[in-house]
Amino acid sequence: MAESYVEHKASHPALQHHFENLEQQHEAGTLGMWVFLVTEIMFFGGMFLAYTLYRSKFPEAFAIASNHLDIKLGAINTAVLIFSSFTMAMAVYSTQVGKRRAQIISLVLTIVLGLAFLGIKAVEYYQKYEDHLIPGSLMPGNPFNPDPQAMHLTPGVLMQHVQMFYWIYFAMTGMHALHMIIGVGLLSVLLYFSVKGRYSPEYHNPVEVIGLYWHFVDIVWIFLFPLLYLLGRHTGGH
Amino acid sequence: MSEHIVPVKVYVSIFLALMVGTAVTVLAAFQNFPGALNVIVAMTIAVVKATLVVLYFMHVRYSARLIWVIVASALFWMAILFALTFSDYWTREWL
Numbered sequence: 001m002a003e004s005y006v007e008h009k010a011s012h013p014a015l016q017h018h019f020e021n022l023e024q025q026h027e028a029g030t031l032g033m034w035v036f037l038v039t040e041i042m043f044f045g046g047m048f049l050a051y052t053l054y055r056s057k058f059p060e061a062f063a064i065a066s067n068h069l070d071i072k073l074g075a076i077n078t079a080v081l082i083f084s085s086f087t088m089a090m091a092v093y094s095t096q097v098g099k100r101r102a103q104i105i106s107l108v109l110t111i112v113l114g115l116a117f118l119g120i121k122a123v124e125y126y127q128k129y130e131d132h133l134i135p136g137s138l139m140p141g142n143p144f145n146p147d148p149q150a151m152h153l154t155p156g157v158l159m160q161h162v163q164m165f166y167w168i169y170f171a172m173t174g175m176h177a178l179h180m181i182i183g184v185g186l187l188s189v190l191l192y193f194s195v196k197g198r199y200s201p202e203y204h205n206p207v208e209v210i211g212l213y214w215h216f217v218d219i220v221w222i223f224l225f226p227l228l229y230l231l232g233r234h235t236g237g238h
Numbered sequence: 239m240s241e242h243i244v245p246v247k248v249y250v251s252i253f254l255a256l257m258v259g260t261a262v263t264v265l266a267a268f269q270n271f272p273g274a275l276n277v278i279v280a281m282t283i284a285v286v287k288a289t290l291v292v293l294y295f296m297h298v299r300y301s302a303r304l305i306w307v308i309v310a311s312a313l314f315w316m317a318i319l320f321a322l323t324f325s326d327y328w329t330r331e332w333l
Contacts, residue, residue: 075264089295216296
C-alpha cells in the first residue's frame with residue numbers, strides 16, 4: 001500500500017479520532033456487526049430449538065398445521081427476499097467501485113423488495129386471521145378456533161397441538177418481520193445519506209455493515225421457509 | 239489486509255444458485271422420501287444456501303480470520319444449545 005494512500009485516508013472526514021485509519025475503522029465496524037449477529041443467531045436459535053422440540057413431540061399435528069400455510073406466497077416471498085439480498089450485495093459493490101447512481105438504485109430496490117415481502121406477509125397473516133388461526137386470544141374477539149374439517153384434521157391429532165405450531169409460526173415469522181421492518185428503516189437512513197453523497201469507495205462501511213444485517217435476516221428466512229411451509233407436504237398436503 | 243471487491247459475476251451466480259436451491263427445495267418437499275430423508279434433504283439445501291450467502295454476499299470468504307472465528311463460535315454455541323437440550327429430552331422419555 002502506497003504511503004500517500006495512507007495519508008489520504010487518515011485525513012478523511014469520516015475517520016473517527018479513536019481509529020488509526022479508515023481500514024482499521026472498517027474492520028472494527030465489520031467485526032462489531034458480526035458479534036451482534038452472533039447474539040442474533042443465538043436469539044433465533046432459541047426459537048429454532050423450540051420448533052425442533054415441539055415438532056418431534058407432535059409430528060402429525062405439525063404436518064397438518066403446516067399444510068394449511070400458503071406455499072405459493074411463502075415461495076414467492078423466499079424469491080423476493082433472495083432478490084433483495086442480491087440488490088443489497090449490488091449496493092455494497094456499487095459503493096465500493098464508486099458508482100453512485102447504481103448505489104442509490106440498488107438501495108431503493110432493496111427497500112421496495114423488503115416492503116413487498118412485508119406486504120405479502122401481511123396478506124398471509126390476514127388469511128390466518130380469517131381462518132381463526134391466530135393462537136390463543138391474541139386477537140380480541142377472535143380466539144384460536146379453526147374449522148377441523150378445513151384443517152383436514154385426522155383422528156387422534158389434537159387441535160391444541162396444531163395451535164402449538166401456530167404459536168411458533170407467529171413467534172418466528174413475527175420476529176423475522178420485525179427484523180425486516182428495522183432493516184427497511186436502516187436502509188432508508190442509508191438511502192438518505194447515499195443521496196447526500198456521504199459514501200465513497202474509501203468510506204463504504206455503513207453500507208457493508210447494514211448489508212450484513214440484511215443478509216442475516218435473509219438467512220433466517222432461508223431456514224424458516226422449509227421448516228414452516230414444507231414440512232408436511234410429502235404426506236399429501238393440499 | 240487490503241479489501242477484496244467481489245465481482246458482479248460472482249453475485250449473479252450466487253443469486254441464481256439461491257433461486258435454483260429454492261425451486262429444488264419446493265419440488266423435493268412434495269416427494270415422499272423414506273424415513274427422515276425429507277427433512278434431511280430440506281435442511282441440507284437450506285444449509286448450502288445459507289453458506290453461499292455467508293461466504294459470498296457477506297464476504298466471509300474474503301474476510302479476516304477473526305471474522306471466521308466469530309462465525310464459527312456462533313455455530314459452536316448453537317451446537318451446544320441443541321446437543322445439551324436434546325440429550326436431555328431423548329434420554330428422559332417420561333418428561
